[in-house]
Amino acid sequence: MKLSFISSVRRIGVVAIFTFAPIAWAEGTKGSAIEIAQQFVKHLSAGEYEEGHKLLNPLFANAMMPSDLDLSWHTQEEQYGKFRALGAPVAEIETEQSSVVRIPVIWERGERPFQVFVNDQGRVDGFSWDWVDPNKKPTPSKPDPSSKRVRLIVGDDPWKLQGLLTLPASGAVRAGVVLVPDAGRNDGDCTYGAHRPFHDLAEGLALQGIATLRYNQRTYQHLESLDPLKVTVRDEIMDDAVAAYRILASREELKGVPVYLLGLGRGGVVLPEIATSIGGVSGIILMGAVARPTEDVLEAQFKYFASLSQEEEGRAINEAELENLARLRKREMDSDELLSGIPVHYWLDLFDRDAEVAVRRAATFPGRILVLHGARDFEADLDDFRLWERGLSGHSGATFKLFDDLNHVFSKGQGLSTPAEYRIPKTMDSRVVDAIVQWCSKGSEPGKAKP
Numbered sequence: 001m002k003l004s005f006i007s008s009v010r011r012i013g014v015v016a017i018f019t020f021a022p023i024a025w026a027e028g029t030k031g032s033a034i035e036i037a038q039q040f041v042k043h044l045s046a047g048e049y050e051e052g053h054k055l056l057n058p059l060f061a062n063a064m065m066p067s068d069l070d071l072s073w074h075t076q077e078e079q080y081g082k083f084r085a086l087g088a089p090v091a092e093i094e095t096e097q098s099s100v101v102r103i104p105v106i107w108e109r110g111e112r113p114f115q116v117f118v119n120d121q122g123r124v125d126g127f128s129w130d131w132v133d134p135n136k137k138p139t140p141s142k143p144d145p146s147s148k149r150v151r152l153i154v155g156d157d158p159w160k161l162q163g164l165l166t167l168p169a170s171g172a173v174r175a176g177v178v179l180v181p182d183a184g185r186n187d188g189d190c191t192y193g194a195h196r197p198f199h200d201l202a203e204g205l206a207l208q209g210i211a212t213l214r215y216n217q218r219t220y221q222h223l224e225s226l227d228p229l230k231v232t233v234r235d236e237i238m239d240d241a242v243a244a245y246r247i248l249a250s251r252e253e254l255k256g257v258p259v260y261l262l263g264l265g266r267g268g269v270v271l272p273e274i275a276t277s278i279g280g281v282s283g284i285i286l287m288g289a290v291a292r293p294t295e296d297v298l299e300a301q302f303k304y305f306a307s308l309s310q311e312e313e314g315r316a317i318n319e320a321e322l323e324n325l326a327r328l329r330k331r332e333m334d335s336d337e338l339l340s341g342i343p344v345h346y347w348l349d350l351f352d353r354d355a356e357v358a359v360r361r362a363a364t365f366p367g368r369i370l371v372l373h374g375a376r377d378f379e380a381d382l383d384d385f386r387l388w389e390r391g392l393s394g395h396s397g398a399t400f401k402l403f404d405d406l407n408h409v410f411s412k413g414q415g416l417s418t419p420a421e422y423r424i425p426k427t428m429d430s431r432v433v434d435a436i437v438q439w440c441s442k443g444s445e446p447g448k449a450k451p
Contacts, residue, residue: 034089037101037116044073057123081108147206154215155243163215166202174209175440176254180241182265186217193422197409204433213248258282272361283368288408290380291355291387359391368397370439374406376417
């Protein structure tokens, strides 16, 4: 579970500890965010990973080793060819507590924007390789014979989003699936470090006759227009999922076939509410969704990350978060206080749509339900899977599938996963795609077309 677009605490390697703590900038520090970001990227481009590592904040540095910086950089090199140059940096977002600096990185086979998150202490809180630049017309990609892609606009002004419809290359469409992202600041691929779960799903499902629609999250494409102290779960996930569903369900290619909603992480938790608000949804697919109270999930994660930290400062940060969480449980935090960089109002809104509430809503949902879970997932653990099983035990249309060797983004590994695993390039396990195809196919049988 990526906590929110404000604080991507647990997506180490994409964005990390992007807090909005109430600490003022020191005189002259704000203007240096671009210089710090440039220095960081120059170290990476020169292969000076130890030097780049010194610019990270302590907690991020505990999880992101110099070798991981090396891996991130060379993963891009493998895709785009040799590094050529850095473009002019632009400070996309500047607040009193943090800045987001965008630096074009020019490779042998093209350009890919790199974003660096710099805090008020002059430290790098995280970085990300952009999926798409929302402000530029996309460059057509080389056609892939395995699927057809159509770029769409999801939603209305002022929150129009770039979306991508992926269709089978040939033959009739058997079903459609809207891919609803996790909480956070997600591109259309729902990128987790070196993983692109929604890309893998879209391409894998297209090969077997199923269309998908994925899109940039509002908090990704319009971050500069959002007030982080006022954003709700509805803003972050729900409204855009409804808009995407209506677009996919209205496509001529999907006439007469079932259309489903698939949610990853927190996107799955709010799926029963989204589907109920739309009405007539054929079914929902929950991937790595928690079913415990959010407070319990947070406590378990803070303790887990403290156990992973090799530095005293990192453990201290997690201990401080646990103390704040205890206050929030008792509703002793003021409305303008923050937990993990997220305003109290957001947490309270999330608690109102909590996993416990979601399970009850799902139990009364009239459509079909598929619950997919990885036993290695440290974000939504086996207790969550068992709670979904018990909560939906009376639902005649519920199906459950547990994968013993998969993590939160459904890639294969051994032992309990850690945030560091997201930095190792892997694709979604094909068994997950097959399970979704089989489930969707049952809903495509005669008499089971979408309402």
